Amino acid sequence: MQYRPDKYGNPLSVLAFGCMRFPRKLGRVDIEATEQLIKAAVAGGVNYFDTAYIYPGSEAALGEILEKNGLREQVHITTKLPHYLIKSRERLDEIFAEELARLHTDHIDYYLMHMLTDVATWERLCALGIREWIAEKKQSGAIRQVGFSYHGNADMFCRLVDAYEWDLCMIQYNYMDENSQAGRRGLRYAHERGLPVMIMEPLRGGRLVKGLPPKAREIFSKEGKPYSPAAWAFRWLWNQGEVTAVLSGMNSLPMLEENLKTASATQVGELGEADEEMLARVVGAISEGMRVGCTGCGYCMPCPKNVDIPGTFAAYNRMAAEGKFWGLKDYFMCTALRKNPTAASQCVGCGKCETHCPQGIAIRRELAAASAALEGPLYRTAKRLASKFVKF
Numbered sequence: 469m470q471y472r473p474d475k476y477g478n479p480l481s482v483l484a485f486g487c488m489r490f491p492r493k494l495g496r497v498d499i500e501a502t503e504q505l506i507k508a509a510v511a512g513g514v515n516y517f518d519t520a521y522i523y524p525g526s527e528a529a530l531g532e533i534l535e536k537n538g539l540r541e542q543v544h545i546t547t548k549l550p551h552y553l554i555k556s557r558e559r560l561d562e563i564f565a566e567e568l569a570r571l572h573t574d575h576i577d578y579y580l581m582h583m584l585t586d587v588a589t590w591e592r593l594c595a596l597g598i599r600e601w602i603a604e605k606k607q608s609g610a611i612r613q614v615g616f617s618y619h620g621n622a623d624m625f626c627r628l629v630d631a632y633e634w635d636l637c638m639i640q641y642n643y644m645d646e647n648s649q650a651g652r653r654g655l656r657y658a659h660e661r662g663l664p665v666m667i668m669e670p671l672r673g674g675r676l677v678k679g680l681p682p683k684a685r686e687i688f689s690k691e692g693k694p695y696s697p698a699a700w701a702f703r704w705l706w707n708q709g710e711v712t713a714v715l716s717g718m719n720s721l722p723m724l725e726e727n728l729k730t731a732s733a734t735q736v737g738e739l740g741e742a743d744e745e746m747l748a749r750v751v752g753a754i755s756e757g758m759r760v761g762c763t764g765c766g767y768c769m770p771c772p773k774n775v776d777i778p779g780t781f782a783a784y785n786r787m788a789a790e791g792k793f794w795g796l797k798d799y800f801m802c803t804a805l806r807k808n809p810t811a812a813s814q815c816v817g818c819g820k821c822e823t824h825c826p827q828g829i830a831i832r833r834e835l836a837a838a839s840a841a842l843e844g845p846l847y848r849t850a851k852r853l854a855s856k857f858v859k860f
Contacts, residue, residue, distance in 0.1 A: 496525055641668075706730075776803055776810035817832050
């Protein structure tokens with residue numbers, strides 16, 4: 469494992485464990501499978517684990533496993549304050565106490581303002597006393613370092629960097645988002661001001677692996693180097709010295725093992741001009757087939773009308789990239805083959821989802837387009853047949 473320093477020189481593994489996508493069984497975190505992954509990750513040198521208050525079961529599972537195996541002092545825990553749930557100073561203390569209890573710990577190493585959207589949101593927190601609260605927690609040792617996670621454009625990101633004496637930050641960044649989101653400009657801006665930058669969505673919710681169109685896969689296969697699409701995505705990130713660590717939502721041992729291997733081998737500045745040109749061709753191939761820039765983060769959920777928004781967009785994009793059959797297959801499985809249907813046509817246009825979307829997607833408009841494309845005669849016929857023969 470390779471390590472890069474945080475703001476105060478503490479070594480952080482370049483591969484970080486993103487805990488949002490722990491393995492699940494019957495709707496709950498699969499503790500046995502997750503424990504196996506966490507132990508293997510720590511043995512491989514991973515020392516940074518990222519979770520959040522709103523990730524279902526994640527904080528509790530991480531805390532239980534670390535305590536059971538005596539690993540708490542070997543790792544750094546990052547969790548997040550759901551500022552959108554905070555309306556008083558008292559609520560700050562309540563949520564933080566709940567997080568400590570879930571995580572079986574008396575301190576959080578890196579505490580982030582979760583999905584901080586703009587300076588106005590930060591100023592609202594300041595009016596509630598967040599600056600003083602942070603100072604108290606730092607003085608007591610309950611919080612070691614403070615930062616924020618961010619989805620949005622580079623201009624606002626740079627303003628947020630300058631809004632407080634942060635210790636670190638986290639952005640969505642990958643070879644598809646080089647010039648969107650905070651992008652390379654935001655990465656460099658934060659780095660120049662001494663902030664470690666943690667990277668989330670390096671694979672765009674897995675779409676830079678499983679969701680690649682055939683043309684992009686062909687470009688990778690013809691390159692000649694023995695790297696998988698996932699390895700290319702990680703190498704592109706670790707090639708940049710401004711990147712401190714990259715989160716990966718690893719939910720299988722083969723995935724973990726491949727990422728550990730890539731993390732141990734990649735050096736800053738190792739990608740050459742030919743590599744960058746190849747990745748630019750991949751970006752072009754992906755862009756040709758993508759209808760909606762959804763990463764599947766799930767912040768838009770739950771929908772009041774039970775629409776599976778990420779599932780709909782994944783199927784819509786697959787239809788565009790890989791053909792109608794595959795898109796319809798995915799869409800039918802994620803909407804019709806459920807006890808409570810989740811079709812895009814159930815959208816009533818309330819707009820709640822759009823207020824939470826980190827990507828700024830016009831979700832209502834895109835759901836209407838997806839519904840028109842996917843819910844044709846074939847879908848409706850299959851749905852009627854399913855209602856007769858499928859027992860929930």
